[in-house]
Amino acid sequence: MGSSIAIINRSLHDQVASRIRDLIIEGSLEPGSRIDELQMLEELGVSRTPFREALRTLAAEGLVIVRPSKGSIVRKLTQEDVFSMLEVLGSLEKLAGELACERASDKEVEAMVQLHESMMECYRTQDRMPYYKMNQEFHSRLAELSKNETLQEMQSNIQARLKRIRYIGSQTPESWAGAVADHEEMILALKGRDATRLGQAMVAHLKKTWDRVKDGI
């Protein structure tokens, strides 16, 4: 995602925003901690203007909170926050699934099946990292198949906020197996163009995600 050609054409504050996003997701910037401008500026090698513009973007995305005259902090997600996000994400992905059944081309469905196969292969060999990445891809792609840009945007926003949680949310072998079974069901529903079934599968999947994650917050 994001070829090098695109990067050179992106303005500095966008690059800065991406870097900070990464720092937040990988956990270098701890939730709740103040973001030290001076230190950050040194590390990133930019001046305050693009940095602060980046902060504004991240604030609008819900990743950081800027407290006037008191500095910015990395947003800390409470259990309630995460629950509410998963509740909404469930509803959005349900819609995505239903629409995908109606609007995706056979070719696109086939591509999803392919992706699923690759994931299954990773599961068999217990390759966590590639599985994790493909899983993100799977859900993004499903949103794409809805052919609804707003839906994609909202889904990707929530995904971004939850990324860190899910990343650390290391699944147990059992929960991983459960997730794989869920995906199996999704693929079957999608292949059969059964909108209701896929919608239900999405909601169920997100509910389980909550069960899996809630104690680690």
Add this chain to the structure above:
Amino acid sequence: MGSSIAIINRSLHDQVASRIRDLIIEGSLEPGSRIDELQMLEELGVSRTPFREALRTLAAEGLVIVRPSKGSIVRKLTQEDVFSMLEVLGSLEKLAGELACERASDKEVEAMVQLHESMMECYRTQDRMPYYKMNQEFHSRLAELSKNETLQEMQSNIQARLKRIRYIGSQTPESWAGAVADHEEMILALKGRDATRLGQAMVAHLKKTWDRVKDGI
């Protein structure tokens, strides 16, 4: 919303963002047109730094588009954009309605009924403007009753993007009557705590909104 005490404690860029938002909604800034920084700065009486920070916020909210080195434009909504927004909004408000039936207190439900009565009064006297404002309020409040902050945030974001459309989307006498009937149904469902019924009412309402608005884009 937003007392004067709060306003004086808000940083400049936030105030600027609000002002620009208003200009976009009321139509002073035409969709698709370039936002002339120099001219804007004069009008608003601020310097470029807070102004550009405000632009970043608005960009993240989806109201403007910043094209690197080529200036910012007010986002122009295509029919597809509006359709996709209403489709998502329908899904979100459906969820909001369902959750509200489960989670709202009797007092809160009563307050909604009151608001509905006020709207009916405006309808009887054909007071468009107050009705329009209360209608916004009605939908925001329903989202609040869901007790889901993410849901509220997402709904309010889409509402903001659509505001101008709905504002100009001058309803005919018939469509107004239809909207009133929809609201009657919503209130009945909410009073009866019938989640399914309210959910369906919300989806139906948003579908009609599309029919009413689509030709005016």
Add this chain to the structure above:
DNA sequence: AGTTTGGCTTTTGAATACAATATCCAAAAT
């Protein structure tokens, strides 16, 4: 001893200055 106040330091917010990029127009070449 504890609390309050005054001023110093650090940090954030806004304005200005400087640099880079794009746009536009005219002149030259095909």
Add this chain to the structure above:
DNA sequence: ATTTTGGATATTGTATTCAAAAGCCAAACT
């Protein structure tokens, strides 16, 4: 005549500077 290129101008992007606010510590007072 049309296209292309060079440079002047306007506009945007970034850095720096200046101002204001918040945090901190010590001294004085209760």
